[in-house]
Amino acid sequence: MDPVAALRRIAFLLERALAPSYRIRAFRTAAAQVAAMAPGEAERRAAEGTLEAVKGIGPKTAGVITEALAGQVPAYLERLEREATETAVAEHEAAGGVDGRLGRVASPGALALRGALRGDCHVHSEWSDGGATIEEMAVTAAELGHEWAVLTDHSPRLTVARGLSPDRLREQLDVVERLNTTWAPFRLLTGIECDILEDGSLDQEPELLDRLDLVVVSVHSKLRMERRAMTRRMVAAVRHPRANVLGHCTGRLVTGRGRPESEFDAAEVFAACAESGTAVEVNSRPERLDPPRRLLREAVAAGTLFAIDTDAHAPGQLDWQVLGCARAAECGVPVDRVVTAWSAEQLLAWTREGRVPEAAATG
Template identity: 55%
Template structure:
């Protein structure tokens, strides 16, 4: 087995399982280190002891490489493959077969953990037809949000990578902060250049109901907003602890989403499960469109989309109202409306 592929697949499984980042990075760094060598050089380094002494190669990663060089599936990888499970029921699997893309993902340009090409590889491996890169906007400094200058630079990089990735359409995008006054945290000129704009609240989540409602309405009424991201901001589990949902007038906000043709995100991350089931029902009744998104910050987290797919299926969301089931041409016609 190719050692780089083995290390990368182990990292992917660990990311999907939300393992601690230091464990994931051990395998990502080892893959990057040995990927610079031709196979004969790697084999020679493994034989003469230089590989074991190489910075970035630990005992676990060395054993994976050694077993792969011997032509075996490394034991660590075989175990992860055997333990892999899916949240999908029959209804979820039927909907999953109709999903074409993912419109919310992050790279190491903001608070993601890997370069954009690795996110592309992860999406291609999962059979996605398109992926939107939606790194954070500048207000979210803790997430290294993109200034206008950095986003402009990223657009050029995305154009090149999209050209070089025929198996997947890489879409330009942003997860833009909804500011306190309801405006969007990026210049209008740059928002006009993007394929997808996910508008989300990341600050002052405990503001009163009226304030949150007006803030969200400001973003939903903005002509460049495509998707209302993780609308309650809640956390129900995970390493960051828990956080109660924000309070807002869901009927007014979702009515505005339907009127402005803004999709409500079903955020697939298990720690978010956002919106809650009752708000999905409210959005359905309001006539909203939906976008099932992974909010992935690493390649393996793209596979978490299944959790959102299962929740959509369980709540009776019709496939035709889920924009991530649409072909990319229809999607881009809609986002560019």
């Protein structure tokens, strides 16, 4: 077995299971070190027992490399593969008091909806608060079968997440343009997760927003704002001509110490989304699962579009979409109103010109 592939697969599975970042980093670092070795060096070091002399390779990663070079599936990888992802995530959900039964996660409706998806509108990289390079995120998305994904690192105001200044965003646009020449037919679209400021305006220069393929708008500050003021704030944002997706609308966290939902008039916000053509995000992160089922059903009744997204901050988290699909299927989200089930061309016709596929427009 290729040791680099084994190390990367372990990191992927750990990311998907929300393992500590230091543990994930150890395997990704070791993979990079082995990939950089001259031909035959890994084999020689394994035979001599000197793998751990290489900076970034420790006892556990050295063991994985040695077993892989011996033609074995490393025991650590084998154990992770045996642990069903759905079971691990269900345990995270249950810990937060959310129904996470395996049957819901892997229902036929959820799997059919997941099979219809072509992309992901909400992906982060190490340019802001993600844990992997743009290349790693894009390559993993393609490996998972995506036709496209949208890179949506944070906007400047979110300094705790290293939000991108206008100059850094311009630099990132150039990087994505260059990288896209190597990935066809997969395509990485340009975007941002733009903070909704207290007055409902968006946290980025208008000229830059116009250059992006897609804009996710999210509340990250003053989450306990008074209900009426929060409603006005969110309505103003989703009606902005460059807003395409309303991200994790309640801001809740359902694991660990948790965080309560922001209070707003959901009927008014979802009506504004439906009127303006802004999609409501079904956020698949197991600690968010946002919006709650009651609000998701309300958005369906309001006639909004939907984006089933991972909000991934690491490659393994790109595999979480089935969790959002489970809740979307349970709440009756029609597949023809799911923008992540559209082709890149259909998505861009919607974000740039307001055109939606005929089935979605009449569905």
